[in-house]
Amino acid sequence: MERLGEHINIHALRRFGRFVQAAMLFLVASGLLVAGRWGDVGAAKLTSRSIRTTASGASEGAIHIYIFEYVTPAAIGSVSFEYCANSPLTSEPCVAPAGLDVSSVVLSAQSGETGFSMHANTTTNRIVISRPVALVVPGSSSYTFNGVVNPSVVGTVYVRISTFASMDGTGPATDDGAVAFAILRKLQVKAFVPPYLTFCVAITVGGNCTTASGDIVNMGTLSPATASTATTQFSGATNDAAGYSVFIVGNTMTAGNHIIPALATPQTSSAGTNQFGINVRQNTAPSVGQEPQGIGVLTPQGGYAAPDNFKFVSGDLIAQSVLPTDFNVFTVSYLVNVDPSQPAGIYTTTVSYIATASF
């Protein structure tokens, strides 16, 4: 019997052993245990969250405007805004950005969930606002803080936003989320405006001296019965604060030893009398010339400024601006009258116009 019992036991053990060897354990699909998660366990993420700053320069004063949407309909008594240089993750230690100071900020505006005021737990890198605990209605809110002193180092700054049931920014967060802004260098644009004087002379000129044509004036056959006239033009502009002046330089009309005397003082035209003179106005007797054209402020000067009066003294100032001036076109009118006894000949002269500015 003992042998029988022993035999049976052995047989049973062998069979179980074979079963264990042949059995297959299935651990299908997902496997093991629940892992951990980042941040406060159970804190929902604030949505549509942003920070807008009014200054992005290092160490500058700025206003920070936060906008975000509460998610959890829970009783909230405080909100914190923690500035970190290293990471937006609440699971990571927060390294305060160098130079940042929010300890003296003022909550200057709030909307959505309101009733908050600054809390004493505010530090140089963490703003805490507090209110009597009240139920939050999920939705958008904004908070404006004046008096932020930006970090002193260029780079990205993270702000961890958390809402709390407590009134002092302590305890587990109800909702949280992070935003980021950048501190960066500014961009400068430079330019140089040189001193300049633009001046042109010709028979005809364009208003901005882009065109100038003709340099020989033919006054035709001089007659004691009628005055002979002709015109040329000049134009100019300057950014000289004191403006610029135009001078006439040259001689009267001559033919060898024969001279048509120039008018040393302004005089009207007198046919049959030897006269050579100019002015820079529109004349009716004789009909010649036109008024200055353009937006410039160059003005006729001295004995050359009166219509129907003509003069020519080399070196005289004929036009001047005492301010920077844009272009305006001056028309110079030439008058020649001759005496009946004036000897025949080809009378000529060459005149120069000189523009001068002092910078």
Add this chain to the structure above:
Amino acid sequence: MFAIQTHYRRARFLLVATLLVLPLLINLLTGTAKAAQITSRSIRVTNSVISATSVTYNVSFKPSTSTGTGADDIKGIVVDFCGSPLIGSTCTHPAGLAGVPVSGTIAVAHTGATGTPVNFTAQDPAGAGDDGSRLILTETTGLDVITTTNTITFAITGITNPSSVGTYYARILTFNSTAGATGYTDTVPGTHLDDGGVALSTARQLTINARVQEQLEFCVAAIDGTIDTNGEAPANCSATAFNGSTQTVDIGIVDSTGASISPVGAASGGNDKNGAAMIRTNAVNGATISYFAVQNSSSGSLKVAGAACGSTTYGSGSTTDQCFNSAGATQQDFTAASEGFGMTSSAVLRPTGSSTTNLTLDTDYDGDGTAAGGWAWVDTGSNNPAETLATSSTVMDYEMLVLRFAARAAATTPTGSYSVTSTYIATSTY
């Protein structure tokens, strides 16, 4: 001698008695003297989570007894879910396990000669008392021509897993008669062809969490004026073009004959630079790039430092003060002979490897960089909010604005060195 003979007789008696009793005892204790073990047996479940519903158990095994003789055709299959795999022992069904069918048909496939699945019928024998945790399949013709190398498979659908984590077992038995299968009980399984146990386990789920942190990279600098294609754009804000680069765009000598537009070469007094602003962010709601002009003597125009400014309105402002008239918020054409200063972005570049094209220029800053292309500049210094340059409505990989600057003097614009400083701001919404 007598003593020896006595012992010999006793021993012989004992041996005979033992031989007579042994088979009887074996039969009494096991009742399965003929059953062999099914091999390659497995049950693959589609879900191991406790209390999961609509789970399918895919049963697979090879018989140890070949069919084909008629007497050994498999006409009944029992799958009994228990806390122990031992055939013939009391079966405690796993708490919460339910849904094992007791009616309907299940197609039993096999790799035998015919290869045609056979529909077995789920049974609910009177007195079974185990609805939902014991499968009894019968088929009058059964599986024929099945050898030990063939695999038998079928699926049990609609099962609800046990309600606690741990191991449980399935006892699988095959019968050569429908009565044998329907007569099965846990403690008296009856004569059957083959049997075997399979272990299963429920388990909890693994949850993996990860967090991608909020990202914002934003930088501004003066870059080489030759950079005007994606391939030439700096790779990121750490690139040499941004790091340590100058922050000044010099547009050289400005006069009234035409607009001076960056990049202006050294021959014209410039430094061959354009401005650039690069951004990268994973803010799902996008970002805005804006700027404002830093005020100098209450003006953010291009001016001589410290100079007082008259009106700086483009087209009508003073042209004799040491302050360029600003193009304003609306694009202006700089082909006209009018004093003006403005900015535009002639291109949005994406460096090699950038994967987005989401940054869009504001219409007032989308000129082509020519005098007629349009220029804008707000000199009020308004920064709450600042003037918008470009926006995106979603994330951005590195994207860069090429900032061009232009100025044209009037004939009366005073001589001097002019400058203006601007601040750029990126606002991301996560």
